[in-house]
Amino acid sequence: MLIKKHQxxxxxxxxxxxxxxxxxVPFLIGIYYSFTDSNGLRSSFIGWKNFEVLFQDSTFLQSFxxxxxxxxxxxxxxxxxxxxxxxxxTSHNNRLTKSLRTIFFMPNLIGGILLGFIWQFIFTSAFxxxxxxxxxxxxxxxxxxxxxGFWGIVILFVWQMSGYIMLIYISFxxxxxxxxxxxxxxxxxxxxxxxxxxxxxxxxxxxxxxxFLTLANSFKxxxxxxxxxxxxxxxxTEMISMYIYNTAFVNFQQGYAQAAGIxxxxxxxxxxxxxxxxxxxxxx
Amino acid sequence: MKKSTKIxxxxxxxxxxxxxxYPFIIVIINALKGKRGIFQNPLWFTRDxxxxxxxxxxxxxxxxxxxxNSLVITVASVIVITLVSAAAAYALSRVKGPFSSILYYxxxxxxxxxFQSIMIPLLSLFGKVNFLNRTSLVIMNTGLxxxxxxxxxxxxxxxxxxxxxxxxxxxxAYPFKTFVYIIFPAVSPMTxxxxxxxxxxxxxxxxxxxxxxNKDGMYTIPLKMYSFFGETNSQWQLALAGLVLSMVPIIIxxxxxxxxxxxxxxxGAIK
Numbered sequence: 001m002l003i004k005k006h007q008x009x010x011x012x013x014x015x016x017x018x019x020x021x022x023x024x025v026p027f028l029i030g031i032y033y034s035f036t037d038s039n040g041l042r043s044s045f046i047g048w049k050n051f052e053v054l055f056q057d058s059t060f061l062q063s064f065x066x067x068x069x070x071x072x073x074x075x076x077x078x079x080x081x082x083x084x085x086x087x088x089x090t091s092h093n094n095r096l097t098k099s100l101r102t103i104f105f106m107p108n109l110i111g112g113i114l115l116g117f118i119w120q121f122i123f124t125s126a127f128x129x130x131x132x133x134x135x136x137x138x139x140x141x142x143x144x145x146x147x148x149g150f151w152g153i154v155i156l157f158v159w160q161m162s163g164y165i166m167l168i169y170i171s172f173x174x175x176x177x178x179x180x181x182x183x184x185x186x187x188x189x190x191x192x193x194x195x196x197x198x199x200x201x202x203x204x205x206x207x208x209x210x211x212f213l214t215l216a217n218s219f220k221x222x223x224x225x226x227x228x229x230x231x232x233x234x235x236x237t238e239m240i241s242m243y244i245y246n247t248a249f250v251n252f253q254q255g256y257a258q259a260a261g262i263x264x265x266x267x268x269x270x271x272x273x274x275x276x277x278x279x280x281x282x283x284x
Numbered sequence: 285m286k287k288s289t290k291i292x293x294x295x296x297x298x299x300x301x302x303x304x305x306y307p308f309i310i311v312i313i314n315a316l317k318g319k320r321g322i323f324q325n326p327l328w329f330t331r332d333x334x335x336x337x338x339x340x341x342x343x344x345x346x347x348x349x350x351x352x353n354s355l356v357i358t359v360a361s362v363i364v365i366t367l368v369s370a371a372a373a374y375a376l377s378r379v380k381g382p383f384s385s386i387l388y389y390x391x392x393x394x395x396x397x398x399f400q401s402i403m404i405p406l407l408s409l410f411g412k413v414n415f416l417n418r419t420s421l422v423i424m425n426t427g428l429x430x431x432x433x434x435x436x437x438x439x440x441x442x443x444x445x446x447x448x449x450x451x452x453x454x455x456x457a458y459p460f461k462t463f464v465y466i467i468f469p470a471v472s473p474m475t476x477x478x479x480x481x482x483x484x485x486x487x488x489x490x491x492x493x494x495x496x497x498n499k500d501g502m503y504t505i506p507l508k509m510y511s512f513f514g515e516t517n518s519q520w521q522l523a524l525a526g527l528v529l530s531m532v533p534i535i536i537x538x539x540x541x542x543x544x545x546x547x548x549x550x551x552g553a554i555k
Contacts, residue, residue: 002449003379003459011375011463012387014368015430022406022427023394029405040408088297096294102542103301106308108549109534111488113506114527117513118307121520125326126310159307167550213553220398223490227510241400248404249495258404265401272396 034262038255050259059235060260063243070154070239071218077158078214079207082165087195089166090173101170105163112160116227119156123228146236149229153237156224161217165210172206173199204282212275219268240264315524322520337525344515345508345526351533354504357418357493358486361425365482366475369430373437374463378449388438391431399428399491407495421496425486433478436555440474441467477548480541484549487534505530 003011034050036043054060085104089097107115123142131139142148176199184194222241225231231238231246238246240260248257313329314322321332341347376384410420444467452462468475490506498507509530516523538545 002453002462003375007459008375008379010460012372012383015372015434016387016390018368018423018427018430019390019394022424023397023402023431024390026402026406026409027394027397029409030402033405088300091293096297100297100301101546102539103305105546105549106305106535106538109484109488109538110531111490111506113490113510114488114530117509117523117527118311121314121326121524122307122310125314125322125520129326159304164549164553167546168553171550171554209554220400222400223506226490227513244400244404245491254404254408261398261401261404264398265396268398269396 030258030261033255034259036255037253038258039252040254043255046255050256051263053256054259054263059238060243063235063238063240064263066150066237067219067221067240070150070157070221071215074154074157074161074218075211075214077154078161078165079210081158081162082210083169083203085162085166086169086173087199090170101166104166107160108164110160112221112223113227115156115160116224119152119159120228123152143229144233146233149233149237153221153225153228153239156228157218157221160224161214165214168210168213169203169206172203176202205279208275208279208282212271215271216268219264219271311524311527314520315528317521319519319521337521338529341512341522341525341529344522345505345512345529346503347505347508347529349501350503350505350508353418353497353502354487354506357421357425357497357504358483360418360422361429361486362479362482364422364426365429365433366478368426369433369478370437370468370471370475371463372430373434374441374467376434377438377441378446378459388435391434394431395435403491403495410496416496418497418502421493424492424496425482425489428492429482429485432552433482436478436481436552437471437474439555440471444470474551476544477551480545480548481552484534484545 033043035045035047037046037049085100089101089104091097110118120143127139127142130136142152180198181194184198189197220241221239222245225237225239225242229237231242241264244257244260244264247260248254310326314326315337316333316335317330317337318332318334321330324330324332372387376388406424407416410416410424448466448470449459449462452466453459457465488506489504490510493504493507494510497504503511509526512526513523516526
């Protein structure tokens with residue numbers, strides 16, 4: 001053994017310290033909190049009460065359901081757009097496709113708050129101008145209506161994430177041996193046949209990765225939600241992260257908010273285990 | 285493919301790209317206008333053209349100070365994260381045993397926990413001892429990022445042959461020296477990935493800083509942008525100029541390091 005015990009500890013202990021202090025300890029305290037009526041100053045143990053009330057709290061249920069709906073829609077759209085982009089930029093290798101790659105990826109560099117403000121301007125001012133110029137009511141008042149407000153967040157998120165997911169698909173598309181495709185072309189395969197019979201099957205692991213990455217990210221979405229609609233009108237576009245934040249730091253029901261946080265954790269964990277099981281099954 | 289189809293496809297792709305890029309364009313165009321120009325036509329340039337919004341926004345955002353706060357917090361966090369996680373990952377990759385596996389699973393497990401599920405107790409923990417400032421933000425950023433970084437480094441160290449360690453040991457080097465001078469430099473591409481991934485995340489973060497350093501003199505760019513946006517009261521020309529200022533640093537950096545950034549992002553997602 002080259003590394004002695006005390007040396008080993010010197011290497012790993014800083015990391016252990018940070019993980020325990022910032023994640024494990026708060027997580028354990030959090031589990032306890034979720035069984036209390038803490039308001040940040042004082043708290044007493046109330047058993048399962050928070051969870052019982054949560055499942056009858058229409059604001060919570062609405063934000064939870066909205067998050068599920070949002071995740072479902074955005075996962076599908078982001079993966080479709082991301083895959084389409086990946087196919088576009090890998091179709092040729094020239095200066096155009098290189099700059100396309102940059103452009104498609106660029107929104108991913110910008111933080112959620114800034115993204116929210118950019119799109120707030122588009123959905124209010126720019127859409128208003130389009131509505132006035134072409135007499136299209138479709139473009140009116142997007143953020144003052146619960147349903148278009150919802151789609152506004154979806155559009156923003158698709159714009160942000162598609163370029164990211166594109167990169168994952170690109171790396172799997174590039175891993176397909178060039179001569180497989182050349183052979184298919186020589187045999188007279190059409191572009192659609194190449195896509196469905198050669199590329200698509202090779203992309204299976206990319207689907208799993210991308211699907212769950214988008215799912216996890218959309219479940220945790222907060223900043224875009226805050227800067228674009230701030231949950232409005234009337235908390236109708238408030239997703240679960242914002243619900244937790246507002247309950248804890250605006251209404252000071254910290255124990256209750258923490259119970260919602262535990263539910264969020266359980267959802268993310270279940271989703272991750274499904275992913276793990278799926279990719280294990282494929283490898284095995 | 286026929287030449288005409290090729291040109292047609294290129295044209296179509298160009299239009300898609302333009303459409304995708306248009307949100308950036310519209311922000312820049314309207315940042316260069318007065319209030320009236322935005323009202324007249326927000327979709328394109330009008331005769332109303334001015335640079336003055338940038339000056340006003342720069343001052344209102346206290347941009348020099350917010351920029352340096354963002355920079356200091358990001359750089360400090362990234363340095364600590366990189367050192368702490370590389371050291372731990374090195375030990376994990378070289379010493380196999382129950383403690384190493386427990387630690388590895390601890391990293392994988394803590395990655396599952398969403399920040400929103402720990403933010404309330406985390407804040408009350410640090411709030412109780414009155415430790416909410418830039419230093420504690422760096423500590424929290426580190427705790428939230430080491431798990432993924434350790435797993436990324438672990439993969440890279442596995443790929444470095446142990447004969448290097450043995451040769452160094454024969455030459456009389458201590459493990460610490462071997463790590464610093466031989467093994468760590470050997471994984472520099474992965475170090476680049478870890479640095480870029482964490483820097484992007486921390487630079488853009490809003491939620492955690494809003495809970496920890498939401499006070500005068502400590503504002504980061506996203507924090508200041510959020511409060512500035514509230515103050516501008518639908519004076520879009522100022523808000524948009526502020527947005528442009530806030531986006532410029534990261535976009536310039538990206539254009540310089542483009543290839544490396546995209547590789548890093550892909551690696552971070554796939555590993």
